[in-house]
Amino acid sequence: MVHSEQSDRRPGTGSPETEDDVATQRYLDLIRSAHREWGELERSGDASVQLSEQARSTIRESVRADVRHGAQVQMPPTASGPYTMSEYALRGLVRRAVDQVDGALALKARFEHDDSGRGLRERGLPTRVICRISASIECRDLQDLADRVRTSVREAFAEQVELRDPVVDIHIEDLHEQHVR
Amino acid sequence: MSSTCAEFDAADLIGVVCAVPGVRGIEAGVASALRTLDARVRRTGGARSRYGLVLDRKQGTVTVEVSLLADIAVRKVVAAIQQAVQQALDSESSQVWQVLVRVQSIAAPSA
């Protein structure tokens, strides 16, 4: 199967049809200038090239109203009775614990559970937390960062839900820049 | 639909739960929405449901699904909810109640 190279490159090279070339060049110029203009207008907040504020607000509301809670995860009971947390709430707890460590950015968390005989939408006590994170490029000691994140997550579990023994795995899978606000 | 003055129903208990510090509100999950629907359709006695709270007198259980604020530790708010509901129900009977709390979400702390 032979692909014509010309449809990928900008035309105007090698074709004998000068009029076509000129017309095509006008077309390409139009597209390019349109993109430039739209980009500038969008950055300046111009409504003629993007959603109205009303539409954006509606999206935000719909998203907030439609949250996937996931399964209910067993927690150590309080003195007054048993309780569970949704996977969604648990991940939020971990995310906040990671984010509050200087130089760390939470990406995604996963749990392993003590799952003896649970139903489909129920999980047992968390036994392991796997935290995927991003580290600041300015971080000199990634091992130290991982340890600090681990400590923060364990403290959050102990303080918030009295879960004292989860294993916490930290996976640094990305680096990010920091900028000063 | 009125209850006898000695009897709490689901609607009253929702008020009790929402008054607990650290509670943002009731937040029903799929399970309770279905249960509410089921109870209405079958009109069974013994179980009273409102969206997010199921009160089962036969079983002696209350299940409530909540959204919390991040200011206070989760376990403290949960214990407070359980105690508040148990106290409210204690006033109507000597039955021992189990209060199961399901924390659906925790609102991020305001900056």
Add this chain to the structure above:
Amino acid sequence: MTDQPVVDERSLALRAQDGDIEAFESLVDRSQGRLFRIAYMVVHDRADAEDVVQESLVLAWRRLHLLDDPAAFGGWVARICSRTATDLVRRQARRATDAAEHQDLDLAAEPGEATLGGSAGSGSRDPARTAEVNAQMEALAGILTTVDPELRACWVLREIDGMAYRDTARALDVSEQTVRGRISRARTQIVDRMEEWR
């Protein structure tokens, strides 16, 4: 002064999959303009374009857990948007055809307004509404209504979204060769129209 992380789209998508609503809202902020322009090019109506984008982004939120490659969020949501927009145009065309068949003059397009695409907008073609859209967008969208509908989505994804041929092929579920052919034909039609109007 505080140090804030610069978060790329892949990281935002991962956090959104993790349940971080603010991360998803950042993705919405970054993509809504581009998606609006894609939708407008296909449906040629401001109100409809806004509906398409809203529907697409909410659908993206609901299906986010199905996105295997978080780095591909931009292309993935553009696909959803172009599909939603194209479906709308088809539905409107069918309604216009049905109305004409049943000789329901209230619903059928006004004589002379029917285009090759066969779709009338949801009634907001009046000058006041059109003025709410950037002039260049309006001009291109107007030209596009004369381009075969089959070619339209292809051209929009390539020229408005800047999608690579391979990704466009995947988005429309056709071969890359078909994409190249369609874009070539669309370009020719558009260039011809542009020259006609000079």
